[in-house]
Structures are given as structure tokens and as C-alpha cells.
Amino acid sequence: MTEVPSSPLFVVFNRASGRGDRDELGPAVEAACLAAGRRCELLAVEQPGSLAETAREAVRRAREAGGTVVAAGGDGTINCVAQAVLGSGCHIGVLPRGTFNYFARTHGIPSELDGALRVLLTEDAVAVQVGQIDERVFLVNASLGLYSQLLEDREAWKRQFGRSRLVALGAALQTILRGHRSLRMTIELRGESRKVRTPTLFVGNNALQMEQVGVPEARAIDEGGLVGLMLKPVGRWSLLALLARGARGRLGDADQVQNFYFRRLTVKAPAFGPGRIKVATDGEVLWMPLPLRFQVAPHPLMLIRPAGLAQERREAQAASPVPSLSSTPDRELDQ
Template sequence: MLYHVILNPNSGTARALGITAEALARLFATHGLDAVVDDDDSRPLLDRIAEAVEGPAEVLVAAGGDGTITAMAGALVDGGKHLAILPLGTFNAVAKDLNLPLDLDAAVAALASGTAQPIDVAEVNGRIFLQKVVIGLIPGLAAGREHIRGRETLMTKIGFLQYFFRRLARQRRMALAIETDAGARRIERVQAMAVACNAYDEGLGRFFARQSLDRGVLTLYVLHHFTARDFFRLTTGMLLGRWQDDEALSMESVSAVTIDAHRELIKVMFDGEVETFETPLRFSIRPRALSVIVPADISQTVEAA
């Protein structure tokens, strides 16, 4: 089997460890895997992905963070090729949900005996995502977080915390028109709203973690108010595995939903990246539309369940 690896050398772990295309190619060879490694970040990522899709490799490997993984997933949905993941980002949320090894050597070794597992993807205005799209307060906070990425000294962290709590104190609720596939249309005033591909699970220490990626549903999370008190209560609840019944939060499972903010453009957090979308936002779920390579023991566990 031939692997085409797209390496993002500027992703969090790749940059920290100084991972190069040559080192990665040697690692694949050590485990008996035939791989072509592309680390040319001077070219647009989508061009590199399109070239890989047209090439002979059966498995395309995202060696980077969640942004790289989401972009590659969008090109492979409902196709005949498989996506594999080497978790080299800062958060590696998708890799954790798939129970992939986070150590690079172990992740490459797992590919040798890995099997294909279909998972759901979600779509908003024609764009594929794997985790969630967030509207409201959170994208603004994420944009502030980007200003200190790569220079995270004690003083910059203190400065971000001050910025964070100032935003909480000043943030006004926004009115969203929400229409689900059931046909009901309502107006809600919210601090933030997330549309997730499948659902996040409760459990001790399970912080934004999903046990199942093939339930075939979107989950709406509506945060009605979010003060500093709400922040500490919700964070504590998530760490203790008791957050879904929080007074500030409501949840709903749907197959499709349209959200309108009564403005032409809106900033959202799209699988961890802040982007601008035209409204309305039209969401849908595409069940088991993406084939991913997972360790054989994980695939057997899923099938047994």
C-alpha cells in the first residue's frame, strides 16, 4: 500500500520536534511502509491535497494539526481513498477521539496494521468539518488566543486571562434564528452556540471528547449566558464529568439545521480556526462518509459495540 503524507512543518508538535520530510520518510521505511512525503508549505494546502487525491496512493496521511486534517477530510469524503492521521498539532482533538497513538513512532507503526473505519462528517455551507462550528463569544476569545500563540510567557498568559474575563463581562447576547429539520423555527438570544458532528460525552476528565463518531447526528449546544461564575462551574463540571445538565446550557440532536444571525457575514470557529462565513449557515450530517485508518484493536472494539 502506498501512502502520500502531507506534512505541515509549522504545526505545533512538528515545529517543536523539528520533524522533517526526510526523517518522516525514514520512519515510514523503518516500519516497512512505502510513503511519499510532501512538506512544501510554500504551495497552497488545497493544491497539495488535490495533487495527492489524483495520485496513486491509496492512503492520504495528514501529518499536522486539526486544520490540516479537516482540509484533507473535505477532499476525501465519499471517495475511494482513506485518510490517516499523524497527530502533530497542538490539541489533536480528532486523533484523541479516534484513540490514535499520540507518539509519532507509535502512530506510524499503527498504520502498518491499521484498518479502514467509516465515520460521519458534518457540512456547513458546502464546507466539511469533523468537530464543531461555534458562533458567538468563543470565536472572539479564540482570536485573542491566536495573538499569543508561539510566545506563551507568564506575562502573555496573564494578559490573555485579563482579556478573557473582560470579554465575558462585556459580551452581549446575540439573536439567532434557528430552524431544524423538524421544521420548527425559533429565535434564541445566546452568548454562544455550537453545532457538533455527533455529541460530546460526559465522563471524568473527558474534556470535549467524543466516544462515537458514527451516530449520524448533529448536536446543538446553546449557551444562554456565560459569566465568570458560569465559566468556572462549567469547567469544573466538565472535568468531573457532570456538565450536560448545567443551567446555562441546552442541547438538541438534529439531522440538519439552518442558523441565521440577521447579518450578511459572521465569524465562527470552524474546527478550531476562526473564519468568516456568509449567512444563513446551513448544516447537515453526512453519515459514515469518510474512511479513516484506525488501529485494528479500535476497529474491532467499535464493531463489537
């Protein structure tokens, strides 16, 4: 489907997501579209359980009208809308309203509403990579084990104390200090099977996030790959030290971290192990059956975004240069 400058916008507007400006967002979108001569329809989501259905309805309307689907919300909302858009032939736009907004930031979409609207109404669509676990998409990251538990606890803290980076940090500290169990699983990577024991498996599809914590394989994402991180079994104080290293942009060179890049990865349970596992995708936690197959989606999203490398990514690369995929050594996983 080819978008034309006058094509309508179908905005999936998650009232339960992100900041406290939910009542102002709708009128601001309508005013900006009116000034630009663009028709828009707001599809409000009042309950989180109706988000997926609303996203599918937006895609249906956009296909009929030759329009663009727009996700207004945090990374979880954007993920759900992207799941509906992928493979539909529609373009997608983003109005980020979350706490971290990694997907928007890595693609140069401002977190401020006026700036995001300006991008939405003036820029063209660019193909961007999507990660998949089986048929489920992830735009930023997916994880098993401790990291998924951390996200689940973070959401509980946000419901009680509100959304902020300080709340997210407090939740992370509580999760780590409470203790954890390691996962035992079989990893199939590049035709080889390895039994591993790890507190968490983290798969990244967001180069900015990987660059900011200092993972040298971050550039692999620009070159069609995904980045894997696994922690060696460590105690809670070592985990806190790793959290501090990540905040300083030095996680990738820690001895307790195994980082690697790949295009396909399969995770299997050990013999007589559980048949399903808790998985976090872009901050949303769910149970999925094993085995799990991680890969780059065969088709990209056509995202309305500025062309070229985002300014924040240029700054991250200047602060901590990372090598290209071709010059990064292929790391072996410990047994």
C-alpha cells in the first residue's frame, strides 16, 4: 500500500498508557491534522484488554481508506499496534507517550508531542526491523527469567507509585534483592545445541538501548541481526554491580555477561522441564509455550520517521564507539 500526503490517519489512543496528559492528546492530534489538511480518526482504548482489538480495527479502516495507523502510547502500546500492522501493507506512525520510549528514540521520533506530530505529518515511511518470538513481535527487546520478573514488578510499582524512571529503578532494586532462580535450558545457535544455566536471557532489537549500556554488538541490529545477553549465575550483590555498570555504559565488557549476535535462536526446555515459560516483550509479560524461536521478522515495518541515523544514536556512538557486525568477533557461549 502506498501512502499519499493527504491519506487519513487512524490513531490508536491508549488512555491507560504513559503520561498524565491523556485528555490533551486527542485535541492536539486533531488540531495538528486540521492545520495540515489531514483527516484523522481517534480510536480510544479505555481498557487494556481491548487494545489488540482496537488495533486490528484501525488496520482494517486504514486498508480500506489507504491510510496510516498511528500508535499513541508507550512501548507496550506501540508493540500491540505493530503486531496488527505487520504484514498488512499499512504504514505506521508513532506518538510516544511512555516512560522510556526506546522505539521512538532510536528512530529519531521526538518524545514531545508537537515534535512527534511534525514527524508524523511531514516525513516519509522507512523500513525498520522487527524481532519475533514465534509469531509475536518485539520492537525493543524480549526476555526470559529475571528480566521479565523485573518488568512485572516494575508495572506493579507503577500502578502504586506512578510512572517515572525513579520508580522503575526502585522496582529493579527490590527484584534483585529479593533473590532469583536460574533458568536451565537448551540453546540452539548456528546449528549447535548448548545446555545453559542463566538468571536471564535478554534479546535486543534496539540499537540505542544496547549502545547506552555499552554492548559492543549493538551495531549488529543495524545490519540485520539481534543481540543476545545472558548472565552467568551470580549473587544478588553481583547483579546490583552489573546494574550499576549498565548505567555507566559498561555492561558489555563485564565478565559475568555473555553477549552475542544472531539472526535465529531457539530456546528449549530441559528434559522433563516445564512446557511453557514467562516472556516479556517490550515491557508486556505473558506465558508462552516452549520451544521459543527468536528471529528477525521476514518483513519490516514501514515506519513514518526522519531519514538517517537519529541524533541520540549519533551521540551514543560518539560516547562509546561500537564495531560493525563484520568486525565483531563471534563469541562462544559458555556451557
